[in-house]
Amino acid sequence: MPAPQPKPRSVYQRVLGERFFDLDPRLQQYFGPLPVGMVGRGHGVYEIAGSRRRMLRPLLAWMAWRRILFPEFGRDVPFTVVNTLGASGGLSAVRTFSFPRRERFMEDTMTVAHGHLIDRLGRRRGLEVALAVSVHEGGLRMRSGSFWLHVGPVRVPLPRVATLVLDERTDPADPGRQRVDVRIMAPLLGEVFRYAGAFTYEVVPG
Numbered sequence: 001m002p003a004p005q006p007k008p009r010s011v012y013q014r015v016l017g018e019r020f021f022d023l024d025p026r027l028q029q030y031f032g033p034l035p036v037g038m039v040g041r042g043h044g045v046y047e048i049a050g051s052r053r054r055m056l057r058p059l060l061a062w063m064a065w066r067r068i069l070f071p072e073f074g075r076d077v078p079f080t081v082v083n084t085l086g087a088s089g090g091l092s093a094v095r096t097f098s099f100p101r102r103e104r105f106m107e108d109t110m111t112v113a114h115g116h117l118i119d120r121l122g123r124r125r126g127l128e129v130a131l132a133v134s135v136h137e138g139g140l141r142m143r144s145g146s147f148w149l150h151v152g153p154v155r156v157p158l159p160r161v162a163t164l165v166l167d168e169r170t171d172p173a174d175p176g177r178q179r180v181d182v183r184i185m186a187p188l189l190g191e192v193f194r195y196a197g198a199f200t201y202e203v204v205p206g
Helices: 011-022 025-031 054-065
Strands: 038-050 073-085 091-098 103-113 116-121 127-136 139-151 154-158 163-170 178-186 190-205
Touching (some): 011 127, 025 139, 038 091, 127 163
Antiparallel strands (some): 038 190, 139 154, 139 163
């Protein structure tokens, strides 16, 4: 009789190990593995999304073309996310922000390398960032570390000019939703980009 196959683990489980089960059950579903043939779909409204820094708009407009960040700023912005499982066990996401005049997209793929969570951002996955992951009072916290830029086959280290911090937890006002707060901060400038709000999430056939 063949030995039972081990259950697949998500990128977050592979990094957190037993600490994964300290997450609230709602977040265990979100950060857990996607079954083959299924996708994760979330939708909600972000109370705040974008950047108020006018001086950064040219850079953010270029990043919007690459589907990394965007130059708009708004309140009560409708939001969707679609998570899909990659062939190598990575987790890809497409986030859509529906501003009144246009939609903006953010794309990324999470993988694990040497026990660390690695995020490749943009439609060509050209920006790479290492993320430290922890569980805090039932919620998930991520903080960026080193950055690299991929130019063809070359991986170029970048100076750490900004820090990303993500906090995600079950919404205390509605256990059926989860709240996320993502901030990007830079020395001297302070907060340069943020999105925060609540959404529902379900796993459905892809």
